[in-house]
Amino acid sequence: MHSLKNASRILKRNGCHKKGLKVSGLKLEPETLNLKQNNMENFTNETIDTKQLPKFEEVQFSVLHPNYWMVTLMSLTVFFLIIGIGGGLALFFNDILTPFVLEFSIAFVCLIVIVLFFSRVGFKKKGFAFRNHDVLFRHGIIATNTLVIPYNRVQHVALHEGLISRFFGLAKIEIFTAGGRSSDIEIPGIAKEEAEKIKQLLMGKIQKQL
Amino acid sequence: MGGDFSQPQRQSIVGIFVMFVYSLQGYAKAFWPILVIWIFKFDEINKGYLLAGTVVFFAVIGVVAYLRYRNFTFYIDPDNDEFIITEGIFNKTKTAIQLHKIQQVNINQSFVQRMVGVYELAVDTAGSNKKEGDIKAISHVLALDLKARLLENDKKIINDDLNIDPIEASSEKQVDADIPFIKISFLSLLKIGITSNYVKSFFVLLAFFITLFDYIKQFTGRDVLQDENIEDYVDESQVSYAFLMLFVIFFLTVIAINLVKTVFTYFDYKIARQKGSLLLSFGLLNTKSTIVKPEKVQITSVTQNFFQKKMNVLELKIKQATGGEKEARKLAIEIPGCNLQEKNAILKLLFKKIPEKGVMLQPNFRKLGFSIFVTIGLPLLVFYIVRDLVVAQMPMIDYLVSFFVVFMGLVQFFIFKNNRVFINDDFIILQSGAWDISNEIIEPSKIQAINVSQLFWHKNINIGSLTLHTAGGNIAFQLGDFTAIKQYVNLWLYEIETSDSNWM
Numbered sequence: 001m002h003s004l005k006n007a008s009r010i011l012k013r014n015g016c017h018k019k020g021l022k023v024s025g026l027k028l029e030p031e032t033l034n035l036k037q038n039n040m041e042n043f044t045n046e047t048i049d050t051k052q053l054p055k056f057e058e059v060q061f062s063v064l065h066p067n068y069w070m071v072t073l074m075s076l077t078v079f080f081l082i083i084g085i086g087g088g089l090a091l092f093f094n095d096i097l098t099p100f101v102l103e104f105s106i107a108f109v110c111l112i113v114i115v116l117f118f119s120r121v122g123f124k125k126k127g128f129a130f131r132n133h134d135v136l137f138r139h140g141i142i143a144t145n146t147l148v149i150p151y152n153r154v155q156h157v158a159l160h161e162g163l164i165s166r167f168f169g170l171a172k173i174e175i176f177t178a179g180g181r182s183s184d185i186e187i188p189g190i191a192k193e194e195a196e197k198i199k200q201l202l203m204g205k206i207q208k209q210l
Numbered sequence: 211m212g213g214d215f216s217q218p219q220r221q222s223i224v225g226i227f228v229m230f231v232y233s234l235q236g237y238a239k240a241f242w243p244i245l246v247i248w249i250f251k252f253d254e255i256n257k258g259y260l261l262a263g264t265v266v267f268f269a270v271i272g273v274v275a276y277l278r279y280r281n282f283t284f285y286i287d288p289d290n291d292e293f294i295i296t297e298g299i300f301n302k303t304k305t306a307i308q309l310h311k312i313q314q315v316n317i318n319q320s321f322v323q324r325m326v327g328v329y330e331l332a333v334d335t336a337g338s339n340k341k342e343g344d345i346k347a348i349s350h351v352l353a354l355d356l357k358a359r360l361l362e363n364d365k366k367i368i369n370d371d372l373n374i375d376p377i378e379a380s381s382e383k384q385v386d387a388d389i390p391f392i393k394i395s396f397l398s399l400l401k402i403g404i405t406s407n408y409v410k411s412f413f414v415l416l417a418f419f420i421t422l423f424d425y426i427k428q429f430t431g432r433d434v435l436q437d438e439n440i441e442d443y444v445d446e447s448q449v450s451y452a453f454l455m456l457f458v459i460f461f462l463t464v465i466a467i468n469l470v471k472t473v474f475t476y477f478d479y480k481i482a483r484q485k486g487s488l489l490l491s492f493g494l495l496n497t498k499s500t501i502v503k504p505e506k507v508q509i510t511s512v513t514q515n516f517f518q519k520k521m522n523v524l525e526l527k528i529k530q531a532t533g534g535e536k537e538a539r540k541l542a543i544e545i546p547g548c549n550l551q552e553k554n555a556i557l558k559l560l561f562k563k564i565p566e567k568g569v570m571l572q573p574n575f576r577k578l579g580f581s582i583f584v585t586i587g588l589p590l591l592v593f594y595i596v597r598d599l600v601v602a603q604m605p606m607i608d609y610l611v612s613f614f615v616v617f618m619g620l621v622q623f624f625i626f627k628n629n630r631v632f633i634n635d636d637f638i639i640l641q642s643g644a645w646d647i648s649n650e651i652i653e654p655s656k657i658q659a660i661n662v663s664q665l666f667w668h669k670n671i672n673i674g675s676l677t678l679h680t681a682g683g684n685i686a687f688q689l690g691d692f693t694a695i696k697q698y699v700n701l702w703l704y705e706i707e708t709s710d711s712n713w714m
Contacts, residue, residue: 184675
C-alpha cells in the first residue's frame, strides 16, 4: 500500500501523469510499471524477452577529439619538465649521485616512454555514447570499464574547462549521480560547442524525466 | 497538539546547563594533556591562582553557554515550508532546511540530558555528511510535536492524494506507535555480543594496549615491553604456556568488551511501525531513536556466522541514502540480535515481501588464485627477501609464517566459496564473507549507475566484473560469467529507464 501512496505522490509532484515513455517501440504508461504488484484494471505483465533488449555492449562509442591528445601531451610535458629540472638540479649539486647521471637519464627516458605509451592507450580506449535513455562512458588501460548512467538517475551536469583544454577549444562534461564519486562520469576532450549542446541535451533529458 | 512553531523560540531553560556541560566536555577534550600535567604537579602550583583560574574558567564557560542558549532559536516558516535554526554568538549561522528534504528526525537523550530531563532533536537530510539541525535541549512532548510537524509534509501530500480521513490516520498512527512489534531480548543481545566483531574488537584492544604502553613509557621512562621480559615472571619452560594463557585472556577480554559494548549500545531495542516506517529506539545510557523510511533504504544486509546460525540470531544492517561513501558506513542502522521470524517481518516491512534468492552467479576460480597471490604470494615474497635479517632475532618466525599461510589460505578459500550473487526479478542479493557471511540485498530500482569491467586477458575466457552503485554504497561482484552479467545489466537498465521508480 505504501508504494502506491509513494508512487502516486512522486507522479503527482513530477506532473507526469499523462506522459508515457517510449522505449524501443513500446508505449508504456509509468503507472503500469510502477505499480506492478497492485491489481489495476489495465494491468499487464508480459514477459520481457531479455534477448530482444537493446544491448549496451554493442553500442558504437564516439572517440575523444584528436586535440585532446595534444592536451594530454602538453600536461605531461609540463609534468616531466618539472620532474626533470628538479632531478637534474639534484644530480648536479649532489656529489654522491653525480656519477650515476647516465643511469638516471636512461631510467627517466624509459619512464617517459612508458607513461606516453599508456597515455596513448588510455586516450584511444576512452569513448562515450549517448543513448536515448542513458549515457555510457568507456575507459581503462588494462581493464575495459564501461560505466552506464540512466538519465533519470542524473543529479546534475557540469561543464569544466581546463587551462590547456581551453586553449584547444575543448571542455569536459561532468555527470553526477547520487551514488558518490565512483559513479560519476567525466568525459574530457569534447569540442566546446559540442559539449554545450550535450549539456543542453542532458539538461533537457533530466528535466523531462523529473 | 500544542506548540506553535511558527514563531522563533528558544530551547528549554535547562538547555543552559546542557550547553554548559557540553562546552566543558569540549574544552576538557581539547586540554586534557594540560589537566593531566596539572594533576601530576599539583603540589607545585600556587593554590590561590589555581582556584581563581578555575572559577574564571567556569564563569566564562557559563557565560558562553548562556549566550549560546540566548542566541539559539528555531522555528518553522510556514510560507516557505522551511525549518530555520539560528545560532552563534559572534559568528551567526542561519540554517534553513526545506521540509521535504528532511530524511530523518532523531530524538536522542544522552546521559547529561537524561539528568535534567530534556531531549536532543537532530534533523538529517541527504545533502551533506553532518547533521544539519541539532537542538540540544527540548522537552519530550515538544520534541515529539516538532518531529511530527517536520515530517508532516510527507503525510500531507499522501493525504491530499488519497483522501484518507485524518482522524482515522492519526488513530492508526497511535495504535502503531504504541505497540512495538519487535523487541530484541536481552538474551539475543548476549548471543550477538559474544559471537560478533571479533576482528574489530581485537584491533581496538591492540591499539588500546599500544597507546597504554606508550603512555607508561612516557611517564615512567621505562619500556615495559623491552625492559621486562616475560622470563622475569615465569620459568623459561613455561613461556609457551604463558603465551597461550595470555592469548586466552586477551581473547576473553575481547569477548567481554564486545558484550558490554553491545549491551550498552543496544539495550532495550524496540522496533515499532509508524505510518509504514520503522521506528527504532535503543540504548542503555543514551537512548537513541531513529525512523527508517522503506523507500529511502538502499542496501539491506543480513549478517550471520556459524555460531549465530546455531543460536538463531543475526545482524541486520540498513544503509540509507547518504551524501558520500565514507559516511555510508557510519550512517548504517544496525539491528542486532533478530531471529529468523523477526528478520522476515522487518524485510517484509521494507520490501513488502521476503526477498528470495534467484539465479545464482559464482565467480571464476581465477578470483581465488588472484586473492591468494595478493594476500599470501606477495607477503611470502617479501618475507623471503627479509628472512635472513629477521630470523636471528625471532627463531619462531618460520612457524608464525606457516601459520599465517594456512590461516590466510583458509580465509581466502571461504571468501571464494561464499562469494556469489543471486538475481531475481525484484532483488539482487550479494553473498560474501569468510566467517561472518553477509547477504546484501538491493532492489534493481535503487541502482544509480552500473559499471562493467573486464581485463583484456579475460576476454577469451569471457569473465568480467560488475559494480552496482547506489546512493547508500556500492555492490561489487568480480570475475563472473560475462555474458550473463551483460544480459542482466541490459535488463536492469531497461527496468530503470522505463519506470520512474522512487529510489529515495
